Amino acid sequence: MRLIPINQYDERSMVLAQPIFDSKRRLLLGANHSIHPKYLERMVQMGISTLVVEDAISKGITLEEMLDMPAWMDVMESVHLAYEAAASMKPLPIPMILKSVAELLAEVQRRPVLLPMPTSTLAEELRPYAHGVNVALLSLQIAKALGYNQLKMKDLAVGCLLHDIGKVVTSEEKEHPEAGFSILRKERELSLLSGHIAYQHHERLDGTGYPRGLSQKQIHEYALICGLSDYYENLISNLNIPPHEALEMIMAQNEVAFPMAIVNAFVQNIPSYPPGTKVRLYTGEEAIVIKISSHMQRPVIRILSTQKEISLAENPSIVIANVC
Incomplete structure (x- = not known):
């Protein structure tokens, strides 16, 4: 199997290798089916721009390096429920979030390579939640390379899963980090460091970030890890930049936006050419x-x-x- 842009789909030679879900996470089309042109048109309308397919040239490629779809969707649901709770000014579903974090930690610890599925394989409405999951996965691999212990990885993962939660209460891009911090700091079961990830994930070493223009040691390492993962995930999922080019763009930010240790840990653990390329x-x-x-x-x-x-x-x- 392999990932392709939806406009490259060929009904004569390709079948779906992963199921397609609608915006309510209901199954729209199962794996091992060809896609009728009407379904393809509907997928485009839903905002899906990438498909996982199987064809003659990708036979035998399993994409086992990627988090499997059911696990991905389960963690996405935790993020979704947290966003809904925040929007309604209700307590976050902390036990569910911590269970999801434990599952992600177990996956990262047991696999030498773990790649996120691009959010462009999903309906537009699901992408914010999938983005949080992908940023957490990428960040945990950096943390693993840096030798973080389980407690540090847990706090990092919680903050990464919910780093954009402030967007449910403000549409102003430069206000959502502080809004997210305000939401997370109220949850006594969460480390304040997880809240600071939301607050600082758009800050950059050179002081050009927001909302406070912090620089160098003023920025917590967790937030810099999240910021790098967020930047990469946006490049590949929202801007459709190929992973090898996105990695080059990350390397160009070495000691400019992100510290060398974090950039090196990322580059050494995220492949330029994922299976199926x-x-x-x-x-x-x-x-x-x-x-x-x-x-x-x-x-x-x-x-x-x-x-x-x-x-x-x-x-x-x-x-x-x-x-x-």
Whole structure:
């Protein structure tokens, strides 16, 4: 299976590899079905711009590096209920949030690679909740690389899941961080540090962030981790920038917006070319990434013309030219 832009879907050669849900999380179309043009049109109207499909060239690729759909949807529901509670000025569903955090922690700890599913695979209404889940997943992998213990990872994950919760009470972009902090600080079961993630996730090392223009040591490390993950997730899901280009943009922010240690931890643990990515080598040959093995930036590929599988980590002279 592989991810494709919805406008590249070919009914003759592709079937869905992951189910499609509507804005109420109801099943719209199951896996292993081809998509009728009317359904495709409806998906576009819902805001879905990416599909997970299976076709001849992606046969055997499992995308096991990605969080499975049921687990993703369950954690999204926790975030959704928290947003609804905040909008109604009711207490947040803390036990559900902490249960979701424990599940994410377990997934991150047991897997060497864990990639988020792009929010562009979902209806527009579900994306804010999926964004929180994806930012938490990315941030936990940075934390794991930095050697965080379980307690620190828990506080980080809670803050990342709910980093944008202030948006339910204000439509002003530069006001939502403080609004989110005000919501989270009222929850006695949560660490105040989780609230500061919401407050500071748009702050940058060089002082160009908001809402307070903090810089350097004034910004908590948790917030910088969340900020980097939020930036990356927006690049790949909202701006549809390919992961390898998004990683280059992250590296350009090294010691400008984000500290070197956090940037390095991210780059060393998030692959440039996720499984299912179709690439062209400098030889002109086309290939598809089939798995991440020993090196995040040097995956195992399958040459499409010969079906030969090659580990780029073991063959440094073979270089990817571009995504095709």
